[in-house]
Each structure stands twice: as structure tokens, then as C-alpha cells.
Amino acid sequence: MRILRPLDVYKYLPQTNCKECGEPNCMSFAAKLVEDRTLAEKCTPLFRDTKYKEKLAKYLESIRPPVKAIQIGVGHNAVNVGGKVVMFRHDLTWHNPTPLALDVHDEMDDATITDRVKFVNDFKYTRIGADLTLDMVAVRCVSKSPEEFCRTVSRVSKLTAKPLILCSYSPEALEEALMAASASRPLIYAATKGNWKELGELALKYKCPVAVSSPGDLSTLKSLAKTLREGYGIDDIVLDPGTGTEGDSFAETLNNFSALRRSAIEVGDVTIGYPLMGIPAAVWLSPDEDENATKIRESVLSSLLMTTYADLLVVHSSDIWVLLAALVWRQSVYTDPRTPPSVKPGIYELGKPDEKAPLLVTGNFALTYFLVKEDAGKIKEPSWLLVADSEATSIESAVAGRKFTVDKIVDAVKESAISEKVKHKSLIIPGYAARLSGELEDALKDWRVFVGPRDSSAIKDFIEKVWKKEMHGEELTKEVLPLDRKKSG
Amino acid sequence: MRASRHIRVSLEPATPGEQRTEFLVPIIPVPTVQPAPSPAPPKVAELIKTDFRYPTFQYPSSVAEVQIGATKREGGSRGKVYKIGGAASLPFWRFDGVAPHLPVVALDTFDLAPPLARPVKEAYKEVLEDPAAWAKLCVEKYEADLPSLHLVSTDPGIKDTSASDAAKLVEDVLQTVDTPIIVGGSGNPQKDMEVFNKVAESTKGERLIFSSLTTDMDIRETVRPMVEYNHDLIALAFMDINQARELCRKSQEAGLPRTQLILDNTTGGLGYGIEYSFSIFQRTRLAALMGEEVFQVPLSSASTNAWAAREAWQKPEVLRPGDSIAPIESWGPRELRGPIWEATTALVLALCGAELFMMMHPLAVKLFRQFGNLIAKSQLEKSLKELRPENWAEAKF
Numbered sequence: 001m002r003i004l005r006p007l008d009v010y011k012y013l014p015q016t017n018c019k020e021c022g023e024p025n026c027m028s029f030a031a032k033l034v035e036d037r038t039l040a041e042k043c044t045p046l047f048r049d050t051k052y053k054e055k056l057a058k059y060l061e062s063i064r065p066p067v068k069a070i071q072i073g074v075g076h077n078a079v080n081v082g083g084k085v086v087m088f089r090h091d092l093t094w095h096n097p098t099p100l101a102l103d104v105h106d107e108m109d110d111a112t113i114t115d116r117v118k119f120v121n122d123f124k125y126t127r128i129g130a131d132l133t134l135d136m137v138a139v140r141c142v143s144k145s146p147e148e149f150c151r152t153v154s155r156v157s158k159l160t161a162k163p164l165i166l167c168s169y170s171p172e173a174l175e176e177a178l179m180a181a182s183a184s185r186p187l188i189y190a191a192t193k194g195n196w197k198e199l200g201e202l203a204l205k206y207k208c209p210v211a212v213s214s215p216g217d218l219s220t221l222k223s224l225a226k227t228l229r230e231g232y233g234i235d236d237i238v239l240d241p242g243t244g245t246e247g248d249s250f251a252e253t254l255n256n257f258s259a260l261r262r263s264a265i266e267v268g269d270v271t272i273g274y275p276l277m278g279i280p281a282a283v284w285l286s287p288d289e290d291e292n293a294t295k296i297r298e299s300v301l302s303s304l305l306m307t308t309y310a311d312l313l314v315v316h317s318s319d320i321w322v323l324l325a326a327l328v329w330r331q332s333v334y335t336d337p338r339t340p341p342s343v344k345p346g347i348y349e350l351g352k353p354d355e356k357a358p359l360l361v362t363g364n365f366a367l368t369y370f371l372v373k374e375d376a377g378k379i380k381e382p383s384w385l386l387v388a389d390s391e392a393t394s395i396e397s398a399v400a401g402r403k404f405t406v407d408k409i410v411d412a413v414k415e416s417a418i419s420e421k422v423k424h425k426s427l428i429i430p431g432y433a434a435r436l437s438g439e440l441e442d443a444l445k446d447w448r449v450f451v452g453p454r455d456s457s458a459i460k461d462f463i464e465k466v467w468k469k470e471m472h473g474e475e476l477t478k479e480v481l482p483l484d485r486k487k488s489g
Numbered sequence: 490m491r492a493s494r495h496i497r498v499s500l501e502p503a504t505p506g507e508q509r510t511e512f513l514v515p516i517i518p519v520p521t522v523q524p525a526p527s528p529a530p531p532k533v534a535e536l537i538k539t540d541f542r543y544p545t546f547q548y549p550s551s552v553a554e555v556q557i558g559a560t561k562r563e564g565g566s567r568g569k570v571y572k573i574g575g576a577a578s579l580p581f582w583r584f585d586g587v588a589p590h591l592p593v594v595a596l597d598t599f600d601l602a603p604p605l606a607r608p609v610k611e612a613y614k615e616v617l618e619d620p621a622a623w624a625k626l627c628v629e630k631y632e633a634d635l636p637s638l639h640l641v642s643t644d645p646g647i648k649d650t651s652a653s654d655a656a657k658l659v660e661d662v663l664q665t666v667d668t669p670i671i672v673g674g675s676g677n678p679q680k681d682m683e684v685f686n687k688v689a690e691s692t693k694g695e696r697l698i699f700s701s702l703t704t705d706m707d708i709r710e711t712v713r714p715m716v717e718y719n720h721d722l723i724a725l726a727f728m729d730i731n732q733a734r735e736l737c738r739k740s741q742e743a744g745l746p747r748t749q750l751i752l753d754n755t756t757g758g759l760g761y762g763i764e765y766s767f768s769i770f771q772r773t774r775l776a777a778l779m780g781e782e783v784f785q786v787p788l789s790s791a792s793t794n795a796w797a798a799r800e801a802w803q804k805p806e807v808l809r810p811g812d813s814i815a816p817i818e819s820w821g822p823r824e825l826r827g828p829i830w831e832a833t834t835a836l837v838l839a840l841c842g843a844e845l846f847m848m849m850h851p852l853a854v855k856l857f858r859q860f861g862n863l864i865a866k867s868q869l870e871k872s873l874k875e876l877r878p879e880n881w882a883e884a885k886f
Binding site: 088089090105107127140141142144167168169189190193196197200215216217218219221222223224226227230231232242243244246247248249250251252253254255256258259260262263266267271272279281282284285287292296297299300303304307308316318319320321322324325328329331332333335337365367371391393394396397398399400401402403435438454455457 | 532538539540543544581582583584604646647676678705727728755759763764771772775794797798800807819820821822825826828829830832833836837840856860863864866870871873874875882884886
């Protein structure tokens with residue numbers, strides 16, 4: 001793997017120290033750039049001023065990643081695929097989260113197409129402060145009719161601003177569709193052993209990225225890429241090594257993806273230095289008797305292909321339960337491993353809590369904090385959230401690992417001086433920390449310790465049904481106590 | 490090193506007169522500017538043929554093999570025994586070599602059932618009060634390789650079940666199943682040492698797995714009965730490579746051979762910290778392959794932790810945001826969502842080299858095997874080329 005040093009970049013900068021990039025001088029811009037702490041295009045004079053034309057070309061060449069980033073689509077909704085630098089995310093954050101494209105085809109009825117495209121447009125699931133979305137639409141030519149295909153592509157482009165993938169092996173069908181949709185820079189899928197000449201011409205003529213496809217035959221795949229690259233001067237290429245979904249071909253698929261990625265990054269083979277495309281939708285070529293079984297295969301395959309370096313995926317199922325696991329895995333694996341997964345311990349105000357507001361205790365693992373904060377926000381009244389130092393691990397692990405302890409909670413109570421802010425002297429600890437409750441009551445003397453629910457989604461109910469009643473001295477019926485309430489065992 | 494989002498790939502205005510600044514919207518770092526294109530080379534008439542060679546690499550080291558369970562001949566009484574480990578490469582890089590064994594899957598059982606997600610409870614509702622029957626169900630009906638018996642009731646804060654009662658229960662379970670078992674403690678360091686010692690002695694020679702050794706236990710004292718009575722031990726580190734290194738090093742220094750040690754780096758479930766597990770499993774395995782001896786042991790994952798994520802088990806009505814566009818059915822039955830969540834967690838870690846999995850839901854196990862056994866399969870028979878999936882784009886589905 002090539003390690004870029006500040007000087008490698010500096011020599012191609014204007015070296016005028018103009019500060020337009022926000023840095024005091026060109027050298028510090030170069031230093032930040034190689035550490036992945038600023039953006040290449042922030043050196044605006046280099047891109048703007050024609051006198052830097054040669055420098056710009058060399059600059060872009062010097063920072064070109066081993067797997068090129070290819071833009072598909074235009075404007076707000078454009079996606080960047082590829083742009084990969086490392087094999088392992090612990091070496092450097094993975095960039096350009098794998099876009100998911102949902103397929104439609106030209107023999108689906110209008111209502112189905114509209115529903116599916118709208119599903120892509122509107123899909124949004126907010127998780128830990130980020131929106132999980134679908135990114136593209138793949139339009140497939142099933143009819144074999146260029147006119148039908150073009151009609152469907154035009155319809156879809158009117159329905160969505162998300163980037164398209166035009167899928168056919170017929171140059172005629174693709175050209176019809178490109179005449180209608182090339183302005184939005186779709187991905188042309190796919191050049192094969194049989195049609196590469198025509199597809200190469202189309203990619204040049206319509207200035208769109210093109211996928212090359214050769215399932216299970218990587219030498220042909222590489223030959224196709226090399227021919228388009230060296231023979232046609234095309235540099236916006238996506239590779240489809242084939243997605244096998246049945247039996248042994250599945251293992252071979254993961255293997256091929258990994259082999260291509262290693263060749264690009266560790267061997268430095270520029271011929272295959274392009275993003276990889278996986279097709280979990282291919283499970284529908286061999287559906288199971290039980291439709292759900294096929295959907296499950298598609299879900300799992302999506303996550304696994306993403307793990308083994310797929311930079312773009314085409315899926316068919318439009319059920320949230322099928323997509324969600326893959327989307328959450330994408331969100332997870334593309335986070336910056338340098339960012340500590342923690343928030344600062346201390347007292348947080350949710351709303352404007354007063355001396356009567358409930359006091360919730362949790363750990364400082366970021367995921368825990370965000371979930372608890374979100375759920376506590378659903379309680380009618382404001383509340384206090386006391387974050388103890390669980391060493392950035394979830395409550396369940398932190399209790400088992402002695403990172404979320406009585407001492408830590410006592411420290412948090414003392415350091416936050418929360419006893420001056422609440423009158424009721426009661427706190428609610430997470431259900432997973434139930435076994436700390438007795439010892440905690442001993443340590444905090446005049447405090448009352450409640451064991452809350454294990455999952456914070458039940459906090460609202462807990463406050464209403466348990467905490468408020470207890471605090472107002474009402475008798476409790478056994479049914480409303482959560483299972484793992486203190487000393488119930 | 491630099492990252493992709495700094496790159497601007499070539500792009501010309503798609504229609505004449507279009508402002509290229511339009512593409513500078515900073516939603517994602519979209520490349521907008523290109524250097525002047527070099528003149529296109531003359532187009533070729535024939536495919537430029539070239540070979541793709543698999544980029545193989547020989548790692549200098551490999552991982553120890555750990556046997557689980559011992560037959561009569563070997564000094565135990567198990568009908569079934571397993572081996573894990575022996576890997577000399579990463580599992581999804583078959584071109585570097587394939588590990589000699591399939592992953593081993595344990596299903597969780599408890600001497601005192603904790604609150605369980607409804608779909609999980611449903612699978613075990615007949616046996617929740619009977620650990621031996623529970624273990625039998627896991628092995629016989631749900632086809633787990635072995636049960637994992639968590640002795641949670643031994644916790645002084647819960648029921649304080651004595652070490653000898655715990656040992657009796659373990660013996661009962663061993664009478665009921667023909668497989669080895671994983672003996673899980675309560676998480677109380679002092680009590681776990683006492684329980685492990687007693688159980689290890691009473692099951693001498695059976696080569697069970699004890700789970701687990703943590704930094705607040707006396708490493709020498711915990712390791713001693715494992716060596717003396719021939720059992721395996723899981724060292725549990727909490728997503729901390731230095732802690733993992735220390736536990737592995739100290740337990741090996743205390744006399745435990747690598748053929749009896751398994752490392753668990755802690756599994757954060759999907760959407761609940763899995764990325765930290767992913768990277769730390771990968772780092773420990775790569776370090777092992779590159780020659781760091783203390784890490785040359787099989788890896789274990791408690792994939793059952795996937796059930797901590799609410800998306801795995803909550804009702805759609807609760808999960809669905811108010812403004813959701815999708816119909817409620819689209820959230821799917823919890824009976825399927827949870828198993829996908831658990832299987833995905835296990836499979837992602839299988840791709841990092843984990844070879845022992847503690848799981849919870851029978852369907853998750855089935856799913857895991859469906860994919861995991863393929864990843865680990867020694868010889869592939871049917872090739873992708875034969876299956877010709879290239880027609881997916883034009884197929885009607």
C-alpha cells in the first residue's frame with residue numbers, strides 16, 4: 001500500500017500560501033490532506049486557474065486512490081462509488097458507503113414501478129442521529145424491446161432524482177435509454193465479452209460510467225477493463241465479477257471480490273483499480289419455495305458482499321426487514337474507527353429539568369447514550385441524564401467487564417453535584433446493571449435506587465407506571481414491575 | 490495515505506450551458522472537476538487479452554488447533570468432539586488457503602432463565618425450567634454442535650447456587666447430551682473461580698470449555714484446574730486489544746497451552762457496536778497470522794448479543810417512525826428479523842476469523858450454517874462460471 005507524504009502532494013500545489021483552503025499555508029494543507037483531514041478540492045486556485053492545468057493533472061494523479069471513485073448521477077443525489085484506499089478499516093476509515101440500488105424492470109406495471117421508485121425516494125430510517133436511505137434505481141430491460149426500455153427509463157427518471165443504473169446487454173436498448181437519460185449520468189450496465197465494442201462507444205458518446213461484467217471469469221473481466229481503459233481511454237469503470245447466490249458459487253463470489261480488491265490495493269494493479277458491484281438481487285433467479293427464505297438470503301448476502309468490498313449493490317426486495325440489517329451494517333462499518341465511541345461523562349439536561357424531574361443513569365458508550373437520550377426524550381416531562389464513565393462500552397458488556405461499577409456511578413453523582421439539583425434523591429439505573437443496585441444503595445446512603453428497564457425504549461412506561469407511582473407513595477401492583485426489578489430474583 | 494472523498498473524478502457538464510458549480514453542493518463530496526482529458530487513444534478492434542492472477546500471500550504463522558470434548562479413548566466420555574482453529578489465512582480469502590475446520594456453534598441455555606426476547610422464548614418455552622432438557626433440545630432438535638450452559642444462578646447476588654450444586658447440574662447435562670458443553674459462569678469473578686474449579690474437577694478429562702476468564706480473576710488460579718483436569722478456557726477481553734493480549738499472555742505463562750485457549754474479544758451486536766468487534770477480531774487474527782504468538786488461538790463470538798439491538802426484536806409499531814412511508818407489514822415478523830440480526834452478526838465475525846459461536850435462536854443457527862459452512866468449505870465443487878448468473882439483468886423476477 002502506498003503511503004502518501006505531505007511533500008508528495010505539496011509539489012503540485014500552487015505554493016502561494018493564499019489561505020483560500022482555510023489553512024495558513026500550502027504545506028499545512030498538504031499535511032492535512034494526507035491525513036484525511038481536509039478535502040482535495042479545497043485548493044480552489046488549482047482547480048480554477050488554467051495556468052495550473054498541468055499541476056492539477058499531476059495532483060489528481062498523485063492522490064488517486066488504488067480503487068478509483070466513480071460518480072454516478074448528478075447534483076444532490078449523485079453517489080460516489082469506490083474510492084477505496086485500504087483493505088482494513090482499522091488502517092483508515094472506509095469512505096463512500098456502498099450505495100444500494102433497488103431494481104425495477106420494463107415489464108412491471110406502472111403502479112408497481114411508481115411504488116418501488118417512491119419507496120427508494122422516501123425511504124428513511126433515523127438511527128443514532130443519522131438517516132439510513134436507499135440510493136439508486138436499477139432499471140432492467142426484460143422486454144428485449146428498446147422502445148419499452150426507453151419508455152420505462154424515461155418514466156423512472158421523471159419519478160426520481162436518484163441516480164440510475166441502466167441494465168441490459170443490448171447496445172440498441174441501452175442507446176435508446178441513454179438518449180433519454182444520459183444527462184443524469186447513469187451507470188451503463190454492462191459491457192461483456194459479446195458487446196464491449198458497442199458499449200465502449202456508448203460510454204464515450206454519452207459520457208457515462210460503464211460496468212464490465214464477466215461472472216466467474218476474472219481474466220476476461222480484467223481484459224474487458226483493460227480494453228476499455230487502454231483501447232478507448234475510458235476511466236469511469238465499475239467491475240461486476242459476478243454474484244453467485246447458490247451453494248459453492250457464493251463462497252467463490254466473496255473470494256473473487258476479495259482477490260480483486262487485494263490486487264488493486266496491495267499489488268497496485270491499476271487495470272482493476274475500479275469499484276466492485278455486487279448483485280444480491282440475483283437470489284431471485286433461484287427463488288426458494290418460501291418467499292421469505294429468498295428474502296433472508298438476499299439480506300444476508302447484501303451484508304456479506306459489503307464486508308468483502310462491494311462498493312455498489314443491486315437489491316430486489318423492498319421490505320424494510322430485509323434491507324434494515326444491511327443498512328445498519330453499512331452505517332456501522334463505514335464509521336470512522338478513529339472516533340472514540342464515547343460521549344463525555346457528566347450530567348446532561350434533556351429539556352429543562354427541574355428538581356422534581358427523574359434522574360436516569362447510563363454509560364458513556366455513544367450508541368447507548370444516543371438511544372437513551374432519544375427514548376428519554378419521549379417522556380412527557382424533561383429529565384436528567386447522568387452519564388457515568390463505562391469506558392465506551394455498552395451497559396451489558398460494561399457490567400460484565402466491571403467498567404460500569406458502583407464506584408463509577410458514585411463518582412458521577414458526586415462530580416456532577418446532581419444532589420444539589422434534584423430534591424427527590426432517587427436515580428434510575430439500567431436494567432442490565434440490576435446487580436449493582438444493592439451495593440449502590442449502600443454506597444449512596446440516603447439515595448433510592450430504581451432498576452429501570454433493560455432496553456431504554458421502555459423508559460417512558462417505567463417512569464409513568466413505576467417511578468411516578470413510587471415517588472408519590474402509591475402502592476404498586478406486581479404486574480407493572482419490570483422483570484428484573486431489584487431484588488426480584 | 491489518502492481517502493477517496495478527496496478525489497474529484499472526471500466529469501464534464503452533461504448538457505451544454507450547464508453550470509459546473511451546480512455539482513459543488515457539499516452533500517457528499519461529489520467530484521466535479523477534471524483535468525483536461527488526454528486525447529483518446531485509437532480504439533482497438535480486438536479485446537486486449539490479459540490474465541488475472543489471484544494475489545496469494547503466505548502468512549508466516551497459523552492459529553493453534555483446539556479440541557472441544559474428549560472421547561472415552563481420550564479420557565472423557567463424549568460421543569462427539571470437535572476441533573476449531575488451525576487457520577493459516579483469513580477465511581474469505583480462499584486463494585490464500587482454507588482453514589481445516591468448519592465453525593462450531595453452541596446454543597445458549599441457562600440454569601435460571603433470564604428475560605428473553607419473545608421470539609427466543611417461543612423456541613424454548615417448554616424447557617425454560619429444565620437445563621438438561623434445554624440442552625438436549627438445542628443439540629437434537631436445533632442441531633447445535635453443543636450447548637452452552639450459563640450458570641447464572643451461582644451469582645451471590647442472584648441465588649448463590651453452590652459450586653457443588655452447579656457441578657451436579659453440569660453432570661446431569663453431560664448425561665443427557667453426547668456432546669461437550671460450554672460451562673458459563675455468572676460474571677462474579679470470585680464465585681466463577683470457585684465454580685470453575687469445582688466443575689472442572691468433577692468433569693475431569695471431558696475437555697469442556699469454560700467461559701470465561703476476565704482480567705479481574707486470578708489468572709493462575711483460573712488456569713490451574715484447566716491444565717490439571719484437561720479443559721479449554723475462553724479468555725474474555727472487552728473490545729480492547731491490549732487487554733486481550735494481556736489475558737492471552739498471562740494465561741499462557743500460567744501454563745495453559747494454546748491448544749486449550751480461545752479468545753473472545755466481545756461481540757457488539759449488529760447496530761450495537763459490531764464495528765468495534767469487527768476491527769478488533771480482524772486485528773487480533775491478523776496479528777496472529779503475522780507472528781504474534783499470544784494471539785495464535787481460535788476466536789469465539791457471543792453472537793447472541795445481537796438481540797440487544799431493538800431492531801432485532803421490537804414490534805413494528807414501536808420501531809416505525811411516525812412519518813414512515815412503508816406499510817407496517819414491511820417491517821416484517823420479529824420471528825425473522827431477530828434471526829437475520831443474529832446470523833448477520835455471526836457471519837460478519839466469521840469473515841474476521843471467528844470459529845466458535847455462541848448463539849440463541851434456532852433459525853439464526855440455520856442461517857449461519859447455510860452461509861458460514863460455505864465460506865469455510867474446503868473444496869468448492871460448482872463454479873460461478875457454470876451457473877452463469879449474468880442473465881440476472883434481463884430475467885423476469
